Amino acid sequence: MxxxxxxxxxxxxxxxxxxxxxxxxxxxxxxxxxxxxxxxxxxxxxxxxxxxxxxxxxxxxxxxxxxxxxxxxxxxxxxxxxxxxxxxxxxxxxxxxxxxxxxxxxxxxxxxxxxxxxxxxxxxxxxxxxxxxxxxxxxxxxxxxxxxxxxxxxxxxxxxxxxxxxxxxxxxxxxxxxFNINRSARVPDGKFGDYPLASCSGWNGTLTKSSGQNGRNARMSGIVTEPDLVEYCERDPGGETIRNGGTKTVGECAKELAYEMNTRMRTVANCESGVLRFFYGSKPERTMKLPLPDDRSCASGLPPLIDQFQMLCPRMAQRYDLQH
Structure with a gap:
């Protein structure tokens, strides 16, 4: 008071x-x-x-x-x-x-x-x-x-x-x-959300905003945070850290990836037509369209896009039984 x-x-x-x-x-x-x-x-x-x-x-x-x-x-x-x-x-x-x-x-x-x-x-x-x-x-x-x-x-x-x-x-x-001292923005319900980016061996981002689920203009946006990079280094899919036979500590691993921090991404989907467009930083746009090809392996790059589509268009994803 x-x-x-x-x-x-x-x-x-x-x-x-x-x-x-x-x-x-x-x-x-x-x-x-x-x-x-x-x-x-x-x-x-x-x-x-x-x-x-x-x-x-x-x-x-x-x-x-x-x-x-x-x-x-x-x-x-x-x-x-x-x-x-x-x-x-x-x-x-x-x-x-x-x-x-x-x-x-x-x-x-x-x-x-x-x-x-x-x-x-x-x-x-x-x-x-x-x-x-x-x-x-x-x-x-x-x-x-x-x-x-x-x-x-x-x-x-x-x-x-x-x-x-x-x-x-x-x-x-x-x-x-x-201690999770650094943090990114919150999604509308007040909880942190994962933004699927990893194709079997990469890092994910943090979801900050989502709207229009199941509609023609479903959208979500996010950012890469330090905790995302630390989680990737803890998971260590490439065997880079000391505990997995590498030469780096988790902190050193995350520091080397610091250039990715604060990279922003967004995804736009037309759930009715089954088209998804993904934008990551300044990299070229990536597109996914239903029905999907048979090759949904890590090498195809489709796994994170499928996950994004499931988040934005759960009804259509269920109809197509999308999995990877």
Whole structure:
């Protein structure tokens, strides 16, 4: 309740203060900047001060199309971090720590609020203090409340609360994958979905949106995430990892495939005519049309397209008894 009251107050002050900032023509709001050539991106660089929750509100007002917050900060004010994190969550913004950047302490609260979140740089956490025993207790209470809403893994919270305030725990690439710290966008029902891409020995993607099932314009879209690549390396169909006689760790395997991360794909199907079109990144379109040829082997490349058709057109797939 206390946090909500502060948020409402900040909203009122932000609206009153915005006009002078826009007239001045500046794209900077404390540590936040908005590049007019990228109106969907807000960048945060530098320490988080007490007034920066208001500055973030100003940045949001200035860039209403914002979808992504790029983070590079050593941390700072816990309560400002909590308020900014709450705004990120409520506006369904995504967060990213670019390679070479870092997001420590209070900045991590903002990172965890992202609808989609990707840590390519350094992510660090530790105990948060709020000024005196009572302030610290209240800060911890608010952190637990928000981190629960953000669905932060319990293992991550345990590390945060047991790391002394004077040190910082930086997650390794392996831990980021193991704790599922990175995540992609959610499908409409709030659950993650698999996007079939693998033809016996490849990786799958993550489904982010699906519509028009069984219709003439059935569609779905998705993205390749780090967990998708880690799952592929754990499965290790090519025998590349040490446990299967190879030379790489799972983390090294996934890192070598990092160029595939964030690749987007989409599939469009006319369920009535039995035609499916699949687009992966910048690669040429792939098409499947019913009835299928006898060769549905891995070499044909049909298995993932059949799986996609079953997801978008289950009635027609059942009629043709599609299998591979």
């Amino acid at each position: 206390r946090l909500l009251a502060v948020i409402v107050l900040l909203s009122l002050v932000a609206v009153c203060s915005l006009s002078s900032l826009v007239i001045a023509g500046t794209p900077s709001f404390g540590p936040f900047t908005v590049d007019l050539s990228e109106p969907t991106v807000i960048r945060m660089s530098g320490e988080i001060d007490a007034e920066d929750a208001l500055n973030f509100r100003r940045a949001l007002q200035y860039a209403p199309q914002a979808r992504l917050v790029v983070l590079d900060s050593p941390g700072g004010s816990v309560y400002a971090g909590l308020l900014i994190a709450d705004d990120v969550f409520e506006h369904k913004l995504s967060t990213v720590i670019p390679s070479g950047a870092s997001c420590m302490s209070a900045c991590s609260l903002i990172f965890f609020a992202g609808l989609e979140r990707q840590a390519h740089g350094k992510l660090g956490v530790h105990q948060m203090t709020g000024g005196g025993a009572t302030g610290t207790q209240l800060a911890v209470s608010d952190i637990i409340e928000l981190m629960t809403r953000f669905e932060v893994p319990a293992d991550v919270l345990a590390i945060m609360f047991r790391t002394p305030a004077e040190t910082v725990y930086i997650f390794s690439d392996e831990e980021i994958a193991r």
